[in-house]
Amino acid sequence: MMSLPDSSSPGAGKALRGLRVLEFSAGSVAGQYGGQCLGDLGADVVRVDGAWTAGAACHAAFNRNKRSLSADPHTGEGRELLRRLCSRADVLIDALPAATLDGLGLGWPELSRAAPRLVYARVVPAVMPAGPAPQDAADLLAEAAGGYMGITGGRDGAPSRLGTSALEALAGVNCQSAILAALFQRAATGLGQHVSTSVLESEIAFLANAAVECLLGGPQPARWGSEHAQQVPYKAFRTADGWIVVAAGFQNLYAAFVQELGRPDLAADARFATMSGRVQNRAALYAALDAETARHGTGDLLRRLERSGVPCAPVNDLAQVFAHRQVRHRGMRVDLPGGRPGARAVLGPPARYSAFAVAEDWMAPPVAGEHTESVLQDWLAPADQVAPLVP
Structure with missing residues (x-):
């Protein structure tokens, strides 16, 4: 009642x-x-x-x-x-x-x-x-x-x-x-x-897809931190003054990402020219990308990647979260x-x-x-x- x-x-x-x-x-x-x-x-x-x-x-x-x-x-x-x-x-x-x-x-x-x-x-x-x-x-x-x-x-x-x-x-x-x-x-x-x-x-x-894949006989999911098992590059990158996440696994996004970093040669490199190649050679690619993102400030890199349509976001602390316009x-x-x-x-x-x-x-x-x-x-x-x- x-x-x-x-x-x-x-x-x-x-x-x-x-x-x-x-x-x-x-x-x-x-x-x-x-x-x-x-x-x-x-x-x-x-x-x-x-x-x-x-x-x-x-x-x-x-x-x-x-x-x-x-x-x-x-x-x-x-x-x-x-x-x-x-x-x-x-x-x-x-x-x-x-x-x-x-x-x-x-x-x-x-x-x-x-x-x-x-x-x-x-x-x-x-x-x-x-x-x-x-x-x-x-x-x-x-x-x-x-x-x-x-x-x-x-x-x-x-x-x-x-x-x-x-x-x-x-x-x-x-x-x-x-x-x-x-x-x-x-x-x-x-x-x-x-x-x-x-x-x-x-x-x-x-647990959603991680559990269902296991129930259907797939492998046990691994710990990947901010990385993705099937997409590279896809993770948090350190910048000169913070961190940024970039999800640029697909070909057009990857090409735009490395272009904005001033490294178009990474798109032409045979090791990284395809998604499967980037996954297989992730350690070498991330070593190169980590060095490049560390040369840029977070705000500047965000503006450049957003302009090029590359999915990205800053890794905000909570004070930054509540200051966000949205x-x-x-x-x-x-x-x-x-x-x-x-x-x-x-x-x-x-x-x-x-x-x-x-x-x-x-x-x-x-x-x-x-x-x-x-x-x-x-x-x-x-x-x-x-x-x-x-x-």
């Missing part, structure tokens, strides 16, 4: 206006990110803080557009309060260790009987051979066990993890997607359901009013909608328990004041 706010309420025109989401996520990036994705679109996402709360520096990154309620599940009063809130929720996100909510009588078997329209979304913590992984190690262990680390890193170096907890965030996106699909089906059947995902499943599904144009930094100092700048939305301004009225990440009173007042109103979800 969910209440429908009046048209002056924050987010009133957004796609998930009025949807009630109860989030039990503690330190799970996947659970928090899934809830944040729903909150971005106007859902009333209530993060339950209390016995499970895990302090983390990434709180500001994964908890915008949520309210926070404190409840003590170890008391009878706290458990009863949580049961009442669950009965009023449209969606429950459970990213806690296995059986935590079951032990409180708040697992799927109990809640599906008490609230048959509830969509119960389980985000399974990373599980390794030795058992559940601690939250702060979930992404690292999943990357190793699920294959990404095995194909990431320099050609002759050690395996490398991704630069952020990207696969946990991906699991959060999959959680959101599963929730929306379940809500869509509920519109037809009137019934909720249990959906689940995990970091490991999300990672393996995201990033600024698309509003990928949003400065929120209020909130704690240092928690007001958040990332912008990855998609836009013609029917509503998605970042309008976004809220800063909450302090634990900040909204307990207002949530109880809004969610636990008399039943006749709570409108049913649109069928």
Whole structure:
């Protein structure tokens, strides 16, 4: 069940206006990110803080557009309060260790009987051979066990993890997607359901062509760093003042690339005249190209290659990313009013909608328990004041 706010309420025109989401996520990036994705679109996402709360520096990154309620599940009063809130929720996100909510009588078997329209979304913590992984190690262990680390890193170096907890965030996106699909089906059947995902499943599904080629009997993918197995030149090149990536494997692009470097002889050289030759002789070609790109400034080389139609881009640090004209144009930094100092700048939305301004009225990440009173007042109103979800 969910209440429908009046048209002056924050987010009133957004796609998930009025949807009630109860989030039990503690330190799970996947659970928090899934809830944040729903909150971005106007859902009333209530993060339950209390016995499970895990302090983390990434709180500001994964908890915008949520309210926070404190409840003590170890008391009878706290458990009863949580049961009442669950009965009023449209969606429950459970990213806690296995059986935590079951032990409180708040697992799927109990809640599906008490609230048959509830969509119960389980985000399974990373599980390794030795058992559940601690939250702060979930992404690292999943990357190793699920294959990404095995194909990431320099050609002759050690395996490398991704630069952020990207696969946990991906699991959060999959959680959101599963929730929306379940809500869509509920519109037809009137019934909720249990959906689940995990970091490991999300990672393996995201291996895409690398995994499918292996399943079809192909070779194990190798680590190539920024290089490409079948295209040369295709990698990051050091310049006089930074780095640039160039994807010029195809013949016309290769010819234009070496022309701009002042080395047309590299296009005529029999060793490098064809794609197969460049792949076979990549070490010799890269030795020559590396020496040439190092003689140019990044900006100058970018301008020349762009003029010639050669695919290229600077390897930006994050300050440069947010100074980029396209990033600024698309509003990928949003400065929120209020909130704690240092928690007001958040990332912008990855998609836009013609029917509503998605970042309008976004809220800063909450302090634990900040909204307990207002949530109880809004969610636990008399039943006749709570409108049913649109069928």
